[in-house]
Amino acid sequence: MVAKKSTRQRRGSPKAAYEPSEVESKWQKEWEKGGLYETSNAPKRKKYILDMFPYPSGDTLHVGHVEGYVGTDILSRFERMRGADVLHPMGWDAFGLPAENYAIKTGINPDQSTHNNIKIFKRQLTNTGMSYDWDHEIDTSSPEFYKWTQWLFILMYKRGLAYKKMADVNWCPSCETVLANEQVVEGKCERCGTEVVQKKLSQWFLKITKYADRLISGLDKIDWLEGVKVQQKNWIGRSEGAQVKFEVENDKAGQFISVFTTRPDTLFGATFMVIPPDSEWVEKLTTKGKKDAVSEYIKLETSRTNKVGEEKGKTGIFTGSFVINPATEEKIPVWIANYVVSGYGSGAVMGVPAHDARDFDFAKKYDLPIKWVIESTRGKANESEAYTGEGKIVNSQEWNGWTTPDSIGKVIEYLEKKGTGKKQVQYHLRDWLISRQRYWGAPIPMVYCPACAKKGLSWFTTSIGSDGAGNSKFEIRNSKTNKKNENLKFKIENSADWSAGWYPVPEDQLPVYLPKDVDFRPTGESPIARSKEFQEGVVCPNCGAKAKREVDTMDTYVDSSWYFIRFTDPKNTSEFASREAIKQWLPVDTYVGGGHVVQHLLFARFFWKVLFDAELLDESAGDEPFLKLRAPGWILGQDSRKMSKRWGNIVTPDDIIPKYGADTLRMYEMFMGPFDAVKPWNLTGVEGMWRFINRVWRLVVENDKVNLVEEKDQQEVVRVQHKTIQSVTKDIEELHFNTAIASLMEFVNLLQDKAQESTDHRLQSMAKKDAIVGRQRPASTRPASICVERASPIAGSQSTVDRIICAEWKDAIKALLLLLAPFAPYITEELWHQTGSESSIHLQPWPEFDPELIQEETVAIPVQVNGKFRGTIEVDQVQGRDQKEVETRARESVPKYLEGKKVNKVIFVPARLINFVVS
């Protein structure tokens, strides 16, 4: 196609043609030798610019992944040139299910396949011109890293933030293994297609719910995309309301069922209660006569697979029991129904059919009474559907007339006084289940001692008073003897759930190595359980008896919750990162990556806050880890579909770089559109950028003797140069790479025109006029431009011909290369050296602009009549601010629109616009 070697060679040209592969491999080697991107040990003005590190899968990186990395690379190079000390690291989120599944299929150890993939990824990134400091590389699957992942888990445990409890998990009966939610596709196992069932297993959780409020409030002080913040808030799902107690009727009198409601003001309208099929109340409330029907119903409901996204019809069955509505003091029936989510709130719901759409549907279906207690301020409610809006309370005795939002507070006050309810805050966020019955992850560093378990022993945390500032102080004690455990040197902050017999692995025994003697094929238990070496010599840290290790591994999101801290001090063997390194580099200034809007970004913020509270971070780092977050948009295939093997539309850097070079790839990706927009790949666009890169090459290589004869040309070049510096600088800061490149193109277009004019000038002075006038000059015979008037030879020139060039031109080319350097690091480095410089362009200071030089002498002012554009006038800067002058000139310029009209008003914006309002 375009890039065939022969097509690039310009016939008769004495200058070397642009060969990206030669240029790029040459400078890649040079940069590696020179340690160009070494991170400072003592940063003065630090910038931590971070990518979301990739999972090294068997598929190579495609151009979509590269987009974000190019963006941060440009930013990093830019900041370095501006004199910042930049930390720009890369590493590998190496643990995870795909590698393990691949291992199961092929028998190749995940350790091996992962590390092969890492090699490929690293090569691709290097070829693409990324300026990572590989001395800071990390690999989450290396013991040097996961030792600290385990250490952090124990920290959580000690702070009462890790606990073990029974939980429902996705279980594939055929593969006999637990599946992550992502592995359950439409209710079926993604590997074998078997229906996934729920199974109760004892699991480790991290208490992220404790941080719910701070995870919400922290969002206010960071520069993230609004959409991401909103999604996190929704995920946490804080809602305020009331807990209301309903007393059970008849022989169960004295027992209360609590419900959570955001609309206690509708309490008089509660005509029934609903509980989910798995509620503990089902057994207690089902009356004798209903037993068979209820158990049949529950059997039917629990056997139904809850397909994701599919709307279930609401079904239910009456338990036979009643509760008392504390407001009306009337008895209302308790139903079991499938539309109540267990595990949210108290697991029971008051049915207010008049003012809740779901309750309305249910009441209609089972013919339950509907009682209207809220009246819309806009008038009478339409009784064919529930009215869920705000309004005035009616039919509710002394509450009548209260209106939302005040009514809610008033009702809660009323209920509190009566002792039947209280204010309550609910969250959707659940504690984070981190246990995985999988091989390829960090082992959970806990030990189970059957002997201690028998005696009911464990370590637990207990309050030892307060610190005076209202915060409780805790310490760890033996659960039976209540004796303080002196081995544990840390401050405990909260009381932990605990399980008898469980102890953290002592810190000096970390890491708990992932065993190698493991057959990772699934048989129903965690693969590590079958390792012999894993359990060898394990003893109870409390009593010394023979004990067993936890055989589950941690969710890989645990690794990525703190990896960005490790980047600051990746080789530290005595701490997860030194306080000094944390102080120097954190928090992250700019974090770029797509997806993971809730999971990773929420978990990482949670970890950070825990570390902050544990005083393991320097205070200067603050309690939010990522100050600025941006997400690159998806790159779609050329067919506008998502890149996927299925469509065969994947484009990788390896498809582009051999033909066009990494500079073209980088520039094209940045020019496609706004950084965060979804945009389709287009090969002809790549070729366009290839042509631009070549134009830059020729502009510099072929025009080494340009002189700008006319003073106005000199001024124009200087003006545009400074304007370009201004706009490119601003655009990079705001990640508007597409418009930065557009300004660079305009600058190149101007320089090209000027070079040509200079050449024409020379030709005219050399040849007979009639040889040129009226005839196009063939490109192949175009000689290098020349300067005759103002000579300033370049130092160190090898050429036998005098190299003559004027200062303005030289300066402009220099500025162009510097501005282009972060985008196209290879070609700019090559041209920088070709124009006589010795040191790397990437070590040069970023060019400055002079605002005064940007000012044009004259300004074009649009003239409007009644807001319609009718012409422009050209006036100089000073006159352009003078209304009288502009008005006179403007009137002259558009006579036919003003003739015979009355000018009622003149709108004048100095140096910008004039508008005549006429009638």
Next chain:
RNA sequence: GCCGGGGUGGUGGAAUGGUAGACACGUCAGCCUUAAGAGCUGGUGGAGCAACAGCUCCGUGCAGGUUCGAGUCCUGUCCCCGGCACCA
């Protein structure tokens, strides 16, 4: 259903409330060439009038509004993309 983000030429996209379409892709015409490619010059939102050089009208999903002036602000509405989804 709810929450976010968007609808601008043939295409990707530019536009602090002030000349809509920067910059590119594509395309058309011309130069160069045995030819192809590359390169170079010029045109290119639509419609109409006028014929080299000029002019008019219409144009940012749709309908209104605010304003001297709206792609931009406000109200309503339709469509597309992403996320959440029986959370009481």
